[in-house]
Amino acid sequence: MENSRITHGWSGSIREFLSTPSSLVEAALQKHIFSLFTRGASESQNDAWMEEIEILRNTFRNLAIARPDSLGWSLIFEFELPLEGGRRPDVIVLGPDQLLVLEFKQNSALNRASIDQVAAYARDLSEYHSATHGIKVSPMLIPTRTTELSFIKDNVFVVSPNLIAAHLSALPERDPLNLLDWMEGDYAPLPTLIAAAKMIFNHEKLPAIRRAESLGVRKAVDAIKKIALDSEETSTRSLAFVSGVPGAGKTLVGLQFVYEGTDDDTSAIFLSGNGPLVEVLRDALKSKAFVRDLHSFIKTYGTTDKVPSQHIIVFDEAQRAWDADHMNTKNRISKSEPELLVGIGEKLPDWATLVGLIGQGQEIYSGEEAGMAGWSEALSAPTTKSNWKVYSPPRFVDVFVGHNIHEVPELDLDKSLRSRQAEDLHRWVEHFLNGEIKEAAQIADQMLVQTYPINVTRNLEEAKQYLQERYEDAPTARYGIIASSKDKALPQFGVLNGFMDTRLVKRAPWYNRPVGEHGAGSNLEIAITEFDCQGLELDMALVAWGNDFLWDGTNWRLGKSRSKFPQKDPHQLRKNSYRVLLTRSRDGVVIFLPHLKEFDQTEHALLASGAKILGSPIPMVPIG
Numbered sequence: 001m002e003n004s005r006i007t008h009g010w011s012g013s014i015r016e017f018l019s020t021p022s023s024l025v026e027a028a029l030q031k032h033i034f035s036l037f038t039r040g041a042s043e044s045q046n047d048a049w050m051e052e053i054e055i056l057r058n059t060f061r062n063l064a065i066a067r068p069d070s071l072g073w074s075l076i077f078e079f080e081l082p083l084e085g086g087r088r089p090d091v092i093v094l095g096p097d098q099l100l101v102l103e104f105k106q107n108s109a110l111n112r113a114s115i116d117q118v119a120a121y122a123r124d125l126s127e128y129h130s131a132t133h134g135i136k137v138s139p140m141l142i143p144t145r146t147t148e149l150s151f152i153k154d155n156v157f158v159v160s161p162n163l164i165a166a167h168l169s170a171l172p173e174r175d176p177l178n179l180l181d182w183m184e185g186d187y188a189p190l191p192t193l194i195a196a197a198k199m200i201f202n203h204e205k206l207p208a209i210r211r212a213e214s215l216g217v218r219k220a221v222d223a224i225k226k227i228a229l230d231s232e233e234t235s236t237r238s239l240a241f242v243s244g245v246p247g248a249g250k251t252l253v254g255l256q257f258v259y260e261g262t263d264d265d266t267s268a269i270f271l272s273g274n275g276p277l278v279e280v281l282r283d284a285l286k287s288k289a290f291v292r293d294l295h296s297f298i299k300t301y302g303t304t305d306k307v308p309s310q311h312i313i314v315f316d317e318a319q320r321a322w323d324a325d326h327m328n329t330k331n332r333i334s335k336s337e338p339e340l341l342v343g344i345g346e347k348l349p350d351w352a353t354l355v356g357l358i359g360q361g362q363e364i365y366s367g368e369e370a371g372m373a374g375w376s377e378a379l380s381a382p383t384t385k386s387n388w389k390v391y392s393p394p395r396f397v398d399v400f401v402g403h404n405i406h407e408v409p410e411l412d413l414d415k416s417l418r419s420r421q422a423e424d425l426h427r428w429v430e431h432f433l434n435g436e437i438k439e440a441a442q443i444a445d446q447m448l449v450q451t452y453p454i455n456v457t458r459n460l461e462e463a464k465q466y467l468q469e470r471y472e473d474a475p476t477a478r479y480g481i482i483a484s485s486k487d488k489a490l491p492q493f494g495v496l497n498g499f500m501d502t503r504l505v506k507r508a509p510w511y512n513r514p515v516g517e518h519g520a521g522s523n524l525e526i527a528i529t530e531f532d533c534q535g536l537e538l539d540m541a542l543v544a545w546g547n548d549f550l551w552d553g554t555n556w557r558l559g560k561s562r563s564k565f566p567q568k569d570p571h572q573l574r575k576n577s578y579r580v581l582l583t584r585s586r587d588g589v590v591i592f593l594p595h596l597k598e599f600d601q602t603e604h605a606l607l608a609s610g611a612k613i614l615g616s617p618i619p620m621v622p623i624g
Contacts, residue, residue, distance in 0.1 A: 008032060008088075009078035011179060014060045015071040022053050025077070032078055036086055051144055052090060052104050055161045062165040069096075070168065074179035081124060082187045087474045089121040094177035095168070098136040101125065108145035112614060113469035115141060115156050116453055120587060123451040131185025135177065140167075154448060216413055217249045221257050223410040227391050228268075228312055228353040235350045239342070239375070240391040241318060243358040244413030245426045250357040251277075251535065253413070254314045257355065268312035271297050273337075276507045277316070277535040283508030294337075302340030303333060307347050315341070316535065318356025319372055338378035346386060358396070359535075372399045379403050425452065428610070429582045433575050435555060437608045444610020453588040456606050457614040458595045460493055463542050464524045466590060466614055471522075471539065476514050479540045480521025482581050485529035486559065486574065487546020493594045495527045495544045502529050511536060530577040533584050541584045545593045549574045551605040590614060 009029035012020070029049050033041045041049075056075070063070045074094040081087045093100040103118035122139035125132050140157045142164065143149065149160040150167065159167050224240050231238045244250040258268045272278050273294035281291045294315050301308050315321075321337035335343070345352035356375070376399050379388055390405045393412030397405055424443050431440035444454055457463050471477040483490055483497040490497050505526055509519035521528070527544065548559035558574055582589060591606060593599040607613070 007080050007082070007183070008076050011076040011183070012074065013071065013179070014064075014073050014075060017075050018057065018060055018064075018071075022050070022057075025053055026050065029078055032080075036080065048104065048106055051106065055104070055142070055144065055164070056091065059161070059164045059168070063168055066165070066169045067171075069173065069176075073176045074182075076179075076183075081121075084124070084474065086476065087121075089118070089125075092125075093168075094179055094182055096171050096174035096176050098138060098171070099125065099132055099177060099182075100138045100140055100168075102140045102142060104142045104144055106144050108143060110141070110143060110153075110158065111466075111469065112453075112455065113466050115153055115158075116451075116470055116588065117473070119154065119156050119451045125187075129182075129185050129187045131177075131182045140164075154453075155451070216410060217253055217256075219410045220249075220253045220413060221260070223391075223408055224253075224257055224353075224355055225260065227408075228355075231351045231353045231389070232311070236389055237345055237348075237352045237386045238389045238391060239345075239354045239356070239379070240408075240411065241356045241358050241372075241375075241393065241396060242411045242413065243393045243395060248413035250359065250413060251316055254316060254355065254357050258312070258314050267310045268314060269297075269308070269310040270314045270316075272316040272535070273321070274316060274535040276532045279507050280511045280536060284512050298337055298340050298344070301344045301347075302335075302337075307349075308344065311348055311351060312353045312355070313341070313344070314355040314357070316357045317359055318375070319358045321374060323374055335381075336374050336378065338374045339381050339383070342375075342378045342381070342384055342388070345388075346384065372396055376400050376403065425585075426583055428454070429579055432582075432605075432609045433556070433579060435551075435605075437605060440609035442610075448610070448612070451588075454606075454611040455588070455590045455614040456593065456603060456611045457590065458593055458599075458603070459615065460495070460544075460592050462615050463590045463592045467524065467540060467542060471515075474539075475516075477539045478511060478522060479524075479538050479542065480510065481524060481527040481542045481544055482533050482538075482584060483527045483529060483544035484546035484548050484574075484577055484581065485531060486548035486577070487544075488559065489547040489594050489596060489598075490527075490544050493544075495592075497527050497529055497544070497546070502527070502532065505532065507532055530580045534580050536584070537586055538584050540587045541581070541589055543581050543589060543591045545591055545599065545602060547594075547596075547598060549578055550598060551602045553601050 009032040010020075010025050017025070026046070026049055030041050030046070033039075033045070060070065073096070076092040076094070078088045078090070079092050081089075089101050090104050091102040093102060101118060101122045103114070103121065105114050118139040118141050122137045126135075126137040138157060139155070140159055142159055142161060144161055146160045147162050149158055150163045151158050157167065220242055224242065227238050227240050230236070242250055242253055254270055258270045269292060271292050271294040275293070278291050278293050297308075300306060318338075321341070324334060324336040324339070333340075341354060345354050358372070378384065379390070379400070380402075387404055390400045390403050391408050391411065392400060392405060394407055394409055395412060397407050424447055428440050428443040428447060431437075431443065447454065455463075455466070457466075467479045471479060481495060483495050485497060485499070485502070487497055491501075496502070505528055506519050507528070509517070510521040510526065510528060510532075513520035513522075515522035519526070521538075524542070533541075546559070550557050550559070556571070556575065558571055582591075591611065593603050593606075
C-alpha cells in the first residue's frame with residue numbers, strides 16, 4: 001500500500017511484500033526520495049535498496065515456514081521522521097506487540113557511528129511516536145557483508161542477513177501492531193530552541209511533547225501568567241524566577257510566555273544578555289523585534305528617564321546579571337544590572353512583572369559571580385521604594401529572606417527536556433567536574449543504556465569521521481567543534497580557539513546553515529568557544545578539551561591565563577565553562593583530548609567516569 005502523504009517509501013504486510021514485484025517496491029522508494037529532495041536516488045542508494053529487498057525476501061520466506069503468523073506482520077520502508085530533516089530508518093517491522101528498527105550497512109566492518117545511529121532511531125520512535133509509547137522498540141543493525149554474526153552491543157542487536165529469520169522466529173506469539181493505526185500516530189520530537197522560536201514567531205502551535213507536558217513546562221508558563229495577571233489586577237510589582245537544569249526548557253518557557261502574554265491590553269518583551277543567542281535567533285527568525293539584547297535595554301531604560309512600553313519583562317540567565325563592580329569597570333555605572341532592572345520596573349506606571357530565567361552553573365564571565373544574591377540586594381537598595389512580591393522556586397527562597405517572598409514549586413524545572421536519555425547528563429557533568437568519579441561512572445552506565453553515548457578520542461580526525469557517519473542520513477543535523485577560550489594547546493592540533501580566530505566566526509550561519517554551506521559548524525572546520533555556544537544546543541558537540549582545566553589525579557588544575565576584568569573565583573568560572581561545553585548536546589557527546597602527556601590524567605578520569613574510547617574495536621561476541 002502507498003500513503004497519500006508520502007511519509008515513507010513503501011508499506012504493507014509481509015504477505016503483500018512477498019507478492020509485490022521488487023521493481024514496484026524500488027519504484028515507490030525512488031518516488032519518495034524524489035518527493036523529499038527533488039532529485040533521484042544515487043546509484044549506490046538504488047543498489048542498497050535492491051540488496052535490502054532481496055535479503056528481506058529470503059528472510060521472510062524462511063520465517064513464514066517457522067512462523068506462518070509472521071505473514072500478518074507489517075513493513076515500512078524509508079519512514080520519514082517528521083521534523084527531523086529527512087532522517088529515515090531503512091525498515092520498520094511492526095511485529096508481535098513490538099516494533100523493530102532495521103538498519104542495513106553495506107560493509108563487513110562495524111563502527112560506533114552505525115550502532116549509535118540505529119539506536120537513536122529506536123530511541124526517538126519510542127520517545128516521540130504516539131503509537132509506540134509503551135511498546136517495546138528493538139534496534140537491529142545488519143552488516144550485509146557478514147555471516148553468522150548474532151550479538152548485542154549497547155542494546156543493539158547486530159545480526160548477519162542469514163540469521164535474521166532465526167532471530168525473528170524467537171519473538172513471542174502475540175498480535176502484531178496494526179499498520180494503519182501506527183501510521184496515523186503523531187510523531188512529535190522536541191524542537192530545538194531555534195526551531196521552537198520559529199514556530200512561536202510564525203504563530204504555529206508547539207508540538208504537545210509528552211516530556212514537555214509531564215515535566216512542567218506548561219505549568220511554569222501558566223504560573224507566571226497568573227503572577228503577571230495578579231500584578232496587573234492589584235497594581236503591584238512582582239519579580240518571578242524560573243530555574244532549571246541545562247536543557248530543562250527555561251528559555252522555551254520565557255519565549256512561550258512572551259508570545260502568549262496575559263491579555264490583549266498588555267505587552268511583553270524577551271531579553272537576553274547572551275549575544276550569540278540573540279544573534280542566532282534574530283537570523284533564524286529574520287526579525288530583530290522578538291528577542292532583544294538585555295545589556296542594550298538596560299542602558300537605554302535603566303540609565304535614562306525613558307520608560308519602556310512593556311509592563312512584562314522577561315530576561316534570560318538572571319543569575320548572570322553583572323554586579324556593580326563590573327558595571328563600573330565596563331560602563332562607568334555604579335549600579336548592578338539587577339538594581340537597574342528593578343529600577344526600570346519602579347518607573348513603569350501602576351504595575352510591573354519581571355521574570356528572570358535562571359540556569360545552574362552558567363556563570364562564565366567576569367562580573368557574573370554575585371549570582372542570585374544580587375537580586376536580593378537590588379530589592380533592598382535605597383532607590384527601591386515599592387514592596388515587590390518575589391516568586392521563587394523552593395531552592396532560592398532563602399536568598400530572599402526579609403522580602404515579600406512566595407514559594408512556587410512550579411517554577412523549578414529540574415529535568416532535562418532534550419530527551420529521556422539525556423536527562424541525567426547534567427548530573428554526570430556535575431559529578432565529573434566535582435571529581436566524584438565513582439558517582440559519575442554509575443550515571444554514565446545508565447546514560448549509555450538510554451542511548452546517550454559519551455565518547456573520548458585522542459584523534460581529532462576520528463572524531464570528525466564519527467560525526468559525519470553518525471549524521472550521514474540527516475543533512476539538517478547540527479554538530480560542530482566547541483572549545484574552551486582559555487586553552488593554549490588546541491591550535492597546534494587544528495582547533496583554532498584563540499580570540500583573533502573566534503571573533504571572526506559568524507555565529508548565525510555556524511548554527512543555522514546545514515552541512516556543506518559556507519560557515520556551517522557542521523563542516524567541522526571552525527571552532528567556537530563557551531561564550532558562543534552558551535544557551536544554544538547541538539545535536540552533538542565535539543568538545544575539544546583544553547590545557548586550562550586538567551585533572552592531576554586528585555583535583556582539577558587551572559592553566560595560566562589572563563583576564564581583562566577582575567575575577568573573584570577563576571576556578572569556578574573555568575569549571576562553569578566546561579559545564580557549558582559538556583551540556584550542549586542532544587544526542588551524545590564526543591570529547592577530543594590532544595595527544596600530549598599532560599592530558600593523560602584527564603583521559604583516565606573520563607574513562608573512569610564512564611566515558612568510552614571512540615575508536616575501540618567492537619567485540620563480536622555471539623549471543624548465548
